[in-house]
Amino acid sequence: MANYGLVWGLFLLLFSHSAFSQTKYEQIKAGLVQMASKNPQNARLIKIGESDANDSILGLQIGHGPVNTLVVATHHGNEYGSTYVAMSLADNLSAQPLTDQTVFVIPVLNISGFNAGQRRELARGTSWDANRNYPGPCGTEGPFTLKSTNALAQFIEAANIVTSATLHTYSPFVLYPWGHSTHQTSTPYDNIFIQMGKAATVESKYPVGNSTQMLYPADGTYEDYAFWKHGIWSMLFELGDTHNPSQSDLKTMAEVNVPGLKRMLAMAPKTRAINHQFTGQCDVRGRFFDRHDE
Numbered sequence: 001m002a003n004y005g006l007v008w009g010l011f012l013l014l015f016s017h018s019a020f021s022q023t024k025y026e027q028i029k030a031g032l033v034q035m036a037s038k039n040p041q042n043a044r045l046i047k048i049g050e051s052d053a054n055d056s057i058l059g060l061q062i063g064h065g066p067v068n069t070l071v072v073a074t075h076h077g078n079e080y081g082s083t084y085v086a087m088s089l090a091d092n093l094s095a096q097p098l099t100d101q102t103v104f105v106i107p108v109l110n111i112s113g114f115n116a117g118q119r120r121e122l123a124r125g126t127s128w129d130a131n132r133n134y135p136g137p138c139g140t141e142g143p144f145t146l147k148s149t150n151a152l153a154q155f156i157e158a159a160n161i162v163t164s165a166t167l168h169t170y171s172p173f174v175l176y177p178w179g180h181s182t183h184q185t186s187t188p189y190d191n192i193f194i195q196m197g198k199a200a201t202v203e204s205k206y207p208v209g210n211s212t213q214m215l216y217p218a219d220g221t222y223e224d225y226a227f228w229k230h231g232i233w234s235m236l237f238e239l240g241d242t243h244n245p246s247q248s249d250l251k252t253m254a255e256v257n258v259p260g261l262k263r264m265l266a267m268a269p270k271t272r273a274i275n276h277q278f279t280g281q282c283d284v285r286g287r288f289f290d291r292h293d294e
């Protein structure tokens, strides 16, 4: 494991932010800049777009391999455990990149929600659940009423992302498509997704399963969109046991998930899935079971 000194210091800042004039996201940005300057041969700061609050959505591009992969956290602003694990992964990869790929890490997608400690993201006078904001085969609460989700969608297309992990709290689970409102939850690739999930959970022992069956149906999520639209090998991590992890909880979440994320990215297929259409029937009654809490 790489040392967590840098992200650990960042964590302490996050929890004492009232003493600082910086927003929490400015501290994340400072952490990314520091990682890039510590390992400039491996990591560089990138911007994928701007949010509705005019914040730059930043990340790190890490490594030089030909296959592009993505880890994105904090669609839900209150889920700072996911931010911490993403920053820990970025720190680790910056020192020890994967040889065959370039990993993009975006630690916070919903910046205004993250600064306010709120699940939803504000835009045009109302708030939206960023992870119900993508187009999907059985509907959506969007699509793309948020600039952040639109920026991420444009990014995964332009960067030709092959595999992605999206990080949330909590359950714990590692989940694969389909997760929308349907009873036909299988894809032609369930076996590959299960192998990816097993690789991801050697240390964490988190249960692996299908999104709809293990959690609840949700329409308009990033993870289904990425697979449905592009055939991206798309996994959802529900990390830890709480939306309010303590310092020691965060340390454990990083220790058991960073090696798993790296192993999963390393073993995932190197080209996108071919048969990624949804051919089942939607049952929008499933939507009433969407708790909007994970």
Ligand SMILES: [Zn+2]
Pocket (backbone or CB within 6 Å): 075, 076, 079, 131, 168, 169, 293, 294
């Ligand atoms: Zn979430």
